[in-house]
Amino acid sequence: MTSHSNGNSDSFVKMPTIKFTKLFINGKFVDSISGKTFETIDPRTEEAITRVAEGDKEDIDLAVKAAREAFDNGPWPRLSGFDRGRIMMKFADLIDEHAEELAALDTIDAGKLFGEGKAGIPHSANMLRYYAGAADKIHGEVLKMSREFHAYTLREPIGVVGHIIPWNVPTTMFLGKVSPALAAGCTMVVKPAEQTPLSALYYAHLSKLAGIPDGVLNVVTGFGPTAGAAISSHMDIDAVSFTGSTEVGREVMQAAAKSNLKTLSLELGGKSPLIIFDDADLDKAAELALLGILHNKGEICVASSRVLVQEGIYDEFVKKLLEKKKSWTVGDPFDPKVRQGPQIDKKQFDKILSYIEHGKREGATLLTGGKPSGHNKGYYIEPTFFTDVKEDMLIAKDEIFGPVMSLMKFKTIDEAIKKANNTTYGLAAGVMTKDLNVANTVSRSIRAGIIWINCYFAFDRDVPFGGYKMSGFGRDFGLDALYKYLQVKSVVTPIYNSPWL
């Protein structure tokens, strides 16, 4: 049984007053045109925190107008990359100054661990600093012509960008998308997930204080089928970046095709395998496997939801895993002793429990967990480990997005590779081994966008991140992310009397 903390935790932390609840368009906080608002829920209590303005198509139109004006005629794309960088640095500093308040917002909105948020928010602010440092280094190329011409490429900002971001890591997503787009000189409309609007609106406020000109960064809170769809089908948005589920990713791409053929990047789901070989460091392996599925209550696209363990260490591994799980506390995310907060909302909560029931019915063996965690309110679920999972089971195929691990045994390296690749997804994978050749073979053989060898969740600002196969296309982080917000212009002119080509 996992331990859980006393639910009486409001004493831990000063609950923030919610300062920003309106749409942020063209530098101002405004009501939605319809006047509608929607509730955002605290998953610890299942109660409404506050009401937030609900943007719809007309509000998106206003935001796009502002962004278009800011792009076509405003200062932002015309500033030097260096000057954009300075403003982005100021933005990062302001985020650092307000880290605690922002972390509290993400905790009450998404059930994220407060302690992690306090450290994580400045970490995400560094994303702004990374791209600020790249803004004045966006290079084109001088080309090698085969006739007497001088030709070069310019990498120009693509224009007005729509960012549709998910609820699982609201701050990381916001800053991860917005930073490269700002650095590139684009203007944008952000639609945060309806479950997590609060920190996004706060960031909008801070961006203005930092000196981001009006219209450059707009935030329209609202729902997918209305505000999100309006972005995907907008005739005057040049590019859309989407992170979320595979099914909604399809809709975004179709809408882009039907409207103005805007460019698109999708970061979708995953069913990432963690492969543990006989020679792995057992303690580390168990640690990573635990974290891999339970970090952020399993609400992370790269969760190692399938753990493949070589038969030689299987039994010892399972023992170690269960041992480590004992000290894994589920409870109020403000409590510094807690490791796992509530799932984001009722819908996810119900979905996860339904998959757990599937697992039981499909004949997998339940090692531990398998039910809601003992709290009288809140969407808490016990860490759940299934073993004897077969690849054709639903719990091995579908992305559950919760604290549910599927364990499988394997004999040979080829079998592991085959099993690992047997999925329509291809987001991440982990390999635990000390053997150089095993590490090289397996990392080359797995069809996924990021391979972690003897580590997991080892993200870094300079490391591109994104999917293979149906986990999507396009990369976040690293310099690669800039490409989504730039387009290539070739300029060609004849040269005369040149000593060489």
Add this chain to the structure above:
Amino acid sequence: MGSHANDSLESSVKIPTIKFTKLFINGEFVDSISGKTFKTIDPRTGEVIARIAEGEKEDVDLAVNAARHAFDDGPWPRLPGSERAKRMMNFADLIDQNVEELAALDTLDAGKLFSMGKAVDIPSSADTLRYYAGAADKIHGDVLKMSREFHAYTLHEPIGVVGHIIPWNFPTTMFFLKVSPALAAGCTMIVKPAEQTPLSALYYAHLAKLAGIPDGVLNVVTGFGPTAGAAICSHMDIDAVSFTGSTEVGRIVMKAAAESNLKVVSLELGGKSPLIIFDDADVDMAAQLALIGILYNKGEICVASSRVYVQEGIYDKLVKKLVEMAKAWVVGDPFDPKVQQGPQVDKEQFEKILTYIEHGKREGATLLTGGKPLALGGKGYYVEPTIFAEVKEDMLIAKDEIFGPVLALAKFKTIDEAIKRANSTRYGLAAGIVTKDLNVANTVSRSLRAGTIWINCYLAFSNDCPFGGYKMSGFGRDSGLEALHKYLQVKSVVTPLYNSPWL
């Protein structure tokens, strides 16, 4: 009135026997599963050249099976880049050895000039193969600069099975623009040539095998868009599709990709590219560029300079020269070396162009020359070089891509006006600027929203120069090393670092 050449030419050029008329799947020429065939027409006469196997969904499935097997288990992606390069170089040599026959096929199929095919289209396509062959062993990932003790790098891996849907206007150039980088990257592929122009593609398939490209790596399925093309776009086992064609079909391709397996898409679509001629331009050079810009390949080129903006100071002189040159332009049988413009590719295009010409007349533009079909022996899809003046941006002939020898001329005063009018289009493929002034050239090239800007030149393509659209002209780039990105995907590999002197 364009002038035209005597059409009793066939005696001087040996019309080739059509050797390859079947689908090329897994290294073999096979009938379509249904047994169906379709006609391919000679636009000089409107007559049938040959019947070609008509591939449909089931044939695409076979081809994808072969390509998937060749990718997942075959040698091609596992060869070193230099080995792939060797075969690609062989392929290029074989093309050079068969230039005349290949050029004749494109002339028959698409009405393209035989002399241009022999001198330019076919040899430069062989060079495209050589360019990418030379890149195949230089596809670099990056070693990253971590902020914690980790070693991390990226691999640029072949994306897998690729579908290429190519248009009819440059059957050879398009074939190799798409196939070459995909081969270099280590991908396997299915090519669906346009139904109007299947002949040279099937010949290239034959040469590919001779060159040593393994079975299943390069498959060619001839057929129609709504059947074979759609099957490619919605295939659950194709990893990427590259499409060049019309904007409306581009939408269908992207939608199908979204509805199926979210395959990566690149689109090269239409254009309504502006050529801006400033007062200080050399009149003869500018007129020449404007003429070639719209009449090259009978206007059937996505980057045609179909809108020409001329500054008022030079307007009268330039237009006089332009009309003179258009009237002297020789339209006729594309096998005749004296001819500069062959027939449009088929009846549908022919009628579409004539409709637009009628629109232009009705919309109130001034017809300076041309404006009607050319009667050449009573057959064929020949249209006179046509120039309209005083065209306004809201006219259909200024907005829509006509894809024929029809030019829309307008006068302008200031540089800002030129930029504004040039940019007022949904398209953004190319643009041309004619001026001697350095600052005008810089300002205008930065201000035009298009993927390629030609300054004091036009249609100046090169293997190393990326090419593609802004706005609704599409996304993704052909040519240059940029094109490889469409056929590669980035994998990051991260592992902890211990006891390292630095990060």
